[in-house]
Amino acid sequence: MATTTTPKLTSRIAFILLATGSAVGLGNIWKFPYITGEYGGGAFVLVYLACIALIGVPVMMAEIMLGREGRQSPIHTMRHLAKSQGATNRWQIVGWMGVIAGFLILSFYSVIAGWAFAYIPEAVSGNLNGLDKTTSGALFSELTTSPWTLLFWHSLFMLLTATVVARGVRNGLEKLVRILMPALAGLLILLVGYAMASGKFMQGLDYLFNVNFQAVFYTCQAETCNFTPEPLLAALGHAFFTLSLGMGAIMIYGAYMPQQTSIASATLIIALADTVIALLAGMAIFPLVFANDLTPGAGPGLVFVTLPIAFGNMPGGQFFGSLFFILLLIAAWSSAISLVEPAVAWLTERWQWCRLRATLLVTGLAWVLGIGSVLSFNQWSGAEYQWFGKTFFDLKDYLASNILLPLGGLLIALFTAWSAQRRFSEQGLALTRGFALWWFLIRYLAPLGIALIFLHAIGLV
Ligand code: PHE
Numbered sequence: 001m002a003t004t005t006t007p008k009l010t011s012r013i014a015f016i017l018l019a020t021g022s023a024v025g026l027g028n029i030w031k032f033p034y035i036t037g038e039y040g041g042g043a044f045v046l047v048y049l050a051c052i053a054l055i056g057v058p059v060m061m062a063e064i065m066l067g068r069e070g071r072q073s074p075i076h077t078m079r080h081l082a083k084s085q086g087a088t089n090r091w092q093i094v095g096w097m098g099v100i101a102g103f104l105i106l107s108f109y110s111v112i113a114g115w116a117f118a119y120i121p122e123a124v125s126g127n128l129n130g131l132d133k134t135t136s137g138a139l140f141s142e143l144t145t146s147p148w149t150l151l152f153w154h155s156l157f158m159l160l161t162a163t164v165v166a167r168g169v170r171n172g173l174e175k176l177v178r179i180l181m182p183a184l185a186g187l188l189i190l191l192v193g194y195a196m197a198s199g200k201f202m203q204g205l206d207y208l209f210n211v212n213f214q215a216v217f218y219t220c221q222a223e224t225c226n227f228t229p230e231p232l233l234a235a236l237g238h239a240f241f242t243l244s245l246g247m248g249a250i251m252i253y254g255a256y257m258p259q260q261t262s263i264a265s266a267t268l269i270i271a272l273a274d275t276v277i278a279l280l281a282g283m284a285i286f287p288l289v290f291a292n293d294l295t296p297g298a299g300p301g302l303v304f305v306t307l308p309i310a311f312g313n314m315p316g317g318q319f320f321g322s323l324f325f326i327l328l329l330i331a332a333w334s335s336a337i338s339l340v341e342p343a344v345a346w347l348t349e350r351w352q353w354c355r356l357r358a359t360l361l362v363t364g365l366a367w368v369l370g371i372g373s374v375l376s377f378n379q380w381s382g383a384e385y386q387w388f389g390k391t392f393f394d395l396k397d398y399l400a401s402n403i404l405l406p407l408g409g410l411l412i413a414l415f416t417a418w419s420a421q422r423r424f425s426e427q428g429l430a431l432t433r434g435f436a437l438w439w440f441l442i443r444y445l446a447p448l449g450i451a452l453i454f455l456h457a458i459g460l461v
Pocket of ligand 1: 023024026027028241242243244245249335336338
């Protein structure tokens with residue numbers, strides 16, 4: 001049976017740092033620019049920001065609160081809370097879906113983090129010096145077309161993640177994040193400065209912030225234009241992905257949160273930090289994309305082809321480039337840890353496994369599944385290995401980010417605002433003001449928003 005094994009974090013700042021470490025990662029620096037480029041810019045960014053503010057923030061508050069009230073792994077927390085609220089124990093499905101989503105995400109996350117890993121020796125040894133569009137593209141494809149190289153870095157990253165999780169997440173990770181976040185922000189600001197000097201800064205900003213709904217949400221042939229809901233779902237999914245929401249990662253960190261800490265202010269800090277880092281990354285990358293004649297819609301390689309050109313040509317680039325990829329690796333690492341934690345916590349509670357054994361099982365399975373992501377960039381990149389027009393890598397990302405995470409968020413909202421008593425949240429959040437607004441968002445706007453976007457995506461409305 002479940003026991004409350006989760007020790008409480010001792011300080012508010014440690015919680016904020018850990019949760020920010022989870023939220024800020026490849027989602028901000030790699031995925032945000034690449035999908036913004038794929039979906040055509042400004043209107044997509046606006047919808048994504050709206051999803052963060054109107055759906056992500058209230059759901060994050062609910063998810064942290066559930067974690068703090070339950071104080072166990074997400075599966076047990078949901079079961080325990082459902083019971084105490086007199087609801088069906090089927091609500092534990094939220095925890096199970098989270099575990100599955102965590103596996104799927106980790107199995108591609110680790111491969112992309114492996115790219116960041118692989119770029120560290122390239123940067124340190126000066127191999128990025130003087131890169132241009134062609135040579136940078138060649139360097140990237142040399143990496144991704146070699147399954148063995150990708151497998152090597154993927155394995156190393158998984159090992160790194162497993163090492164921390166096996167020791168328990170709270171042993172000093174927050175100290176690392178405390179240095180990481182300002183350093184990452186500082187380097188991104190430096191890159192934005194470099195992008196300003198590139199000559200195409202305004203074009204980059206225009207691409208990111210000039211809202212053209214027609215271009216993003218409609219596909220036109222001859223005279224007729226049709227609405228495409230795909231970017232809408234992608235923006236929603238990314239809001240969940242980038243905030244680490246809907247799969248129990250934030251819930252389990254909530255379980256470690258001190259009782260007196262304000263959930264609302266912690267949430268705002270985390271969401272703000274996450275958004276600022278993503279926008280800085282976008283502002284650094286798109287001007288450079290245009291200045292170097294690259295295409296915004298180049299796909300998952302966008303950032304890895306663009307930024308090395310910048311480092312290869314700026315003064316001190318060898319140093320800054322090395323530092324950047326090291327920081328990106330640490331950012332990915334502090335996120336990956338939180339992908340594993342819900343499943344590991346469940347195994348230790350339910351079966352009394354030691355952390356090492358639980359960690360080996362979880363990361364081992366994700367590693368195996370990750371081999372499919374490795375092959376998606378080479379051996380399995382052909383059409384015969386695609387489903388619904390997506391590679392194995394894309395498919396896992398789509399399933400986890402665009403379906404499982406928003407669905408998890410929907411269920412969290414429904415449980416909190418429809419199944420549990422209002423008093424439960426009043427006490428759990430202990431807001432001094434703004435409760436009515438949050439209640440409106442979590443009870444009506446967030447679930448309706450998510451449901452509508454889902455219905456749009458399957459063509460029902
Ligand atoms: N939020 C992380 C990022 O943006 C990814 C992540 C998703 C981590 C879900 C945990 C849970 O990189």
